[in-house]
Every structure is written in structure tokens, then in C-alpha cells.
Amino acid sequence: MASYLEILDDDQGHELSLFCVPKHYEEDLDSVIIPNGLIKDRTERLARDIVRDMGGHHIVALCVLKGGYKFFADLMDYIKALNQNSDKSVPLTVDFIRLKSYSNDQSTNCVKVIGGDELSALSGKNVLIVEDIVETGRTMETLLALLNECNPKMVKVARSLAVVFIYFIYLFFVLNFHFFNVLCLSPDIGFEVPDKFLVGYALDYNEYFRDLSHICILSDRAKEKYRV
Numbered sequence: 001m002a003s004y005l006e007i008l009d010d011d012q013g014h015e016l017s018l019f020c021v022p023k024h025y026e027e028d029l030d031s032v033i034i035p036n037g038l039i040k041d042r043t044e045r046l047a048r049d050i051v052r053d054m055g056g057h058h059i060v061a062l063c064v065l066k067g068g069y070k071f072f073a074d075l076m077d078y079i080k081a082l083n084q085n086s087d088k089s090v091p092l093t094v095d096f097i098r099l100k101s102y103s104n105d106q107s108t109n110c111v112k113v114i115g116g117d118e119l120s121a122l123s124g125k126n127v128l129i130v131e132d133i134v135e136t137g138r139t140m141e142t143l144l145a146l147l148n149e150c151n152p153k154m155v156k157v158a159r160s161l162a163v164v165f166i167y168f169i170y171l172f173f174v175l176n177f178h179f180f181n182v183l184c185l186s187p188d189i190g191f192e193v194p195d196k197f198l199v200g201y202a203l204d205y206n207e208y209f210r211d212l213s214h215i216c217i218l219s220d221r222a223k224e225k226y227r228v
Helices: 036-054 069-084 116-122 138-150 166-175 220-225
Strands: 029-034 059-065 092-103 106-114 126-134 154-163 188-193 215-218
Touching (some): 029 188, 036 126, 036 188, 069 092, 069 126, 069 154, 092 138, 106 138, 126 138, 138 154
Parallel strands (some): 059 092, 154 188
Antiparallel strands (some): 029 215, 092 106
């Protein structure tokens, strides 16, 4: 059984006119590929799965900025709701790190890490890494290597999106993280998506489109319009 909701390669998404989209972005998007309501429903289920897998342990939720902040906020809200409305609850604290690897629509070979010096506080902790999307897997490889130096007790990764095919490479790497002497649980993925440039729900293109509620396919025209 799939552990994610699959968006097929040939899925062209939904007409923009069926959704509320900011006027200033109407000419920049091809379609809505994942509506906000579906994102939230899937995130709620991920929260339940995470509490099931990590329940009974104090969780330090590590948000990978900037693209992961919206998914992180919603996921934390659902976990807090579970804590408040069930017989069992899990202590939860949060921390933040920023990773940057994109220039325009291309992933670079350099992953910049901001805030990595503070990861030493995660030693012996049960860490939940929350990020937006896995495409090349390079950013997560960098972060897991940094975490390995801090000796956390347990690591679990929650990702909103994973690109088709790259997900399996990423899954292999994460599940073999035990070679670094850290217990790494199977990652939780919200959606498997086609290899298209997606924006919205905090995913950006040169800092634009983070204020878009739905996840959308960016048009080629917009790539040129907002190129730096």
C-alpha cells in the first residue's frame, strides 16, 4: 500500500477559475495541482501517523525554512489537536534551520545551511525533520550528515511533496541512515508529484508565490518574468 497520495505524471491539474487565486498571480500559473483543502486533509493524517510512530517520546520538530514553514505550521497544529483530544499525548518543542539550494528554477550543487551551529542541542533527542519537497535529495543528505555529528537518539522525516522517481533514491538514503548510528524511522510523505516546477503553500520561485494557498504549476512565462 502506498504511503503517499500519488499525483500522476500526466495530471495537468485543475483550472485556475475553479479556485480563489490572488489576482497578481493569475497570469503566472498553468493550473492548480493540489488544492489547499486536500493538502490539509493529508497533513492531518500525517500528524496521526507521526504521533503513532513517535508517541511516548519527547519530539523536537525541526522546521526547514523557508519552504517548509506552512506545512510545518499546519502539521504542528494537527499534532497539538491530537495532544488535546486523546488519552495519550506527546511533549513537543520546535526549532528551525534554513537550507538554500536553488537559483531561479535550477537546483545548485551547493547547499547553504543557516543555523546549523545550534543543532548540537539535538543530541540524544527524538527529532522530527519537517520540509517542503524532495527533488534531488541533496539538501536532506546535507542535513542528515550534520545531524549525525550531533548524535540524536531518533530521526524521522516528514515531507509535504516528493518528486516521482527521486523519492525512491531519497527513501534508500534515509533508510540507510542507520549506518550513522542513529535510529531513522521510515519517512512520511504527503504527495508524490510529477517533475514540474511547483509553487504555493510556501513553495517559492525567487521568493514569489509563498502567499499562494494552493500548490500550482508555474508557467514558463512566469519563470522569465521573475528570473533574477
